[in-house]
Amino acid sequence: MIPVRYADIDLSNGQVRDYPLSENVVRMFLGGKGLAAYILYQELAPGIDPLSADNVLILNTTPLTGTGAPCTSRFNASSKNVLTGGIASSNCGGTFGVKLRRAGYDGLIIRGKAPHPCCLMIMDGQITITDAQELWGLNTEETQHHFDRKYGCVVIGPAGENLVRYACAVSGERVLGRCGIGAVMGSKNLKAVVAYGTKSLPINDPKSFRKNVQKWVQGLQKSPTTGSFLPRYGTAFWMNIVNRKHMLPTLNAQQVKHEEAEQISGEYLTENYLTRNSGCVSCPIRCERRVMRDNREIKGPEYETLGLLGANLGITSVDWINEWNYQSDLLGMDTMSMGFTLSLAMEMSQRGIKDFGIDFNQPEAISLAIEKIAHREAPFDELGEGSAWLARKYGTEAFAMQVKGLEMAAYDPRQSQAQGLGYATANRGGCHLGGGYPIYFEALGPIEVNGRTVRGKAALTVLMQNLMDAISTSGYCLFTALGTLPPSLFKFGEKSVIPGLLGKIMLSIPSTHLLWKLMPGLLPINLGGLLPHPSVIRDVTGRKMTIGQFLQMGERVYNMERVFNTREGFDRHQDCLPARLVAEPSEPDQADTVVQIDKMLDTYYHIREWSNNGIPTQNKLKQLEIIA
Secondary structure, three states: OOOOOEEEEEOOOOEEEEEOOOHHHHHHHOOHHHHHHHHHHHHOOOOOOOOOOOOEEEEEOOOOOOOOOOOOOOEEEEEEOOOOOOEEEEEEOOOHHHHHHHOOOOEEEEEOOOOOOEEEEEEOOEEEEEEOOOOOOOOHHHHHHOOOOOOEEEEOOHHHHOOOOOEOEEEOOEEEOOOOHHHHHHHOOEEEEEEEOOOOOOOOOHHHHHHHHHHHHHHHHHOHHHHHHHHHHHHHHHHHHHHHOOOOOEOOOOEOOOOOHHHHOHHHHHHHOOOEEEOOOOOOOOOEEEEEEOOEEEEOOOHHHHHHOOHHHOOOOHHHHHHHHHHHHHHOEOHHHHHHHHHHHHHHHHOOOOOOOOOOOOHHHHHHHHHHHHOOOOOOHHHHHOHHHHHHHHOOHHHOOEEOOEEOOOOOHHHOHHHHHHHHHOOOOOOOOOOOOOHHHHHHOOOOOOOOOOOOHHHHHHHHHHHHHHHHHHOOOOHHHHOOOOHHHHHOOOOOOHHHHHHHHHHHOHHHHHHHHHOHHHOOOOOOOOOOHHHHHHHHHOOOOOHHHHHHHHHHHHHHHHHHHHHOOOOHHHOOOOHHHHHOOOOOOOOOOOOOHHHOHHHHHHHHOEOOOOOEOHHHHHHOOOOO
């Protein structure tokens, strides 16, 4: 294994030291969110306030970061979750992770609280803490302009400084969006983390690496999803599909379809606003949208932003959404949590519970609301606490679209049972990616899996959650998983029975995955054309890894995060959904269009080898080499 170096930085006293990590721990978790979860479990006492100096923020990479492997410029941020009180992880593209590794560090463990606003500077192996009082109050763009353009930066805006619970951190035009990472930085008086270096990055087998990378890039470019749909339309190409399937949260998920959703679709954005597409370092997919605003090219909105600041608020104007997306990035706020918090406030006004001065279908007041939330100004300061807090105060839990405190994504799960189960069990809260993103098979992809049936959905969810965590902790973009399906699957027409037949077969297969899940040796193969990720890890690190070992690494990460949450008091009671999703059919005349969580949860726990209360058993932890 390639050795890794982590710095342990105490902002309270300015002390900087190396943090020891054994080769065995790195072997088990590799890097990213998995290794960060392990460190957090070791370093944090249970029950601490996420916004106190006792919390720890980890910014880290993986051995693949900066190597040029497809979609591996990403880095991770982990901490105690400001919104849920459990584990937090957030993933980001851009250049910071590459710059950090070239500066000589694979990760930073940041603890304490600086006595005044500060910047953390990592320059060619040297770490210093500098004064940042002159930067306090600046937006994220102004803050980054303070530093040389060749540096990699992670900064916060006013929302983080004012401890908005869904404040994000921004790197370039990329965002560590979820779980309140920006608020954690703000609570530590940490305005910016800046990295630059010239160190070369090791690759164990350069020849095999180049061969496998070239083959993988070609595969991604041949895939209809990663080679055509995403480059052409961005993530918003899912908008029309989700709307057509009646899975688009509309008016705070009171409805699941918007008649004018086509006007905020990827196709509409491409035809009327797109200047070009772009992407992260070493990414052949290039899904980023570039649009014009005030004669200046800026980053365009992703699907989640278009959905949650669009149809979810009753808005179908890309002009407004472009404005709010840019405004949110400048202020440093997560558009997903903000979207469902705004829509909750609007429904409360609709019901006569509380009038915040914002209403569905009325965009004019939203820009002011966003600005005032970031600065914690009345009458919108309460919205800075997030939808779970707001719901508890005003008794609106039934229609607050959050799980464990984290707002959900722009996919209504009432006709996607596995996605509903994924939301309920995701470690960081209502996360579609932490939930495994099984909706790709239930609605979005080329295989037609029946979304309404609960048959096979617990096993499918476990499988996809393990896969997503394996990919994420390795440092790959999760979209690389979407490019592994054979292009031939996309060629069947609407009248073909093949996609449906494949879906039925798929629901029968995951139940057998227990065999190789328990014994990774049953998949002692790499099959680079099917799942290239393990082969590239081997090329870079020298560590032999089969598909079975790769998936078991994801399972280990998922369980490590669950162990952290369990210590914080999480159990079966938190694996639930708001009443709207389990009691109100999305199609009023079809009773099965609710999430049947009670029919899946016991099976899910059984497959995971957890107790009936959702607690990982000692046998499972021993098998995964997790000591808790």
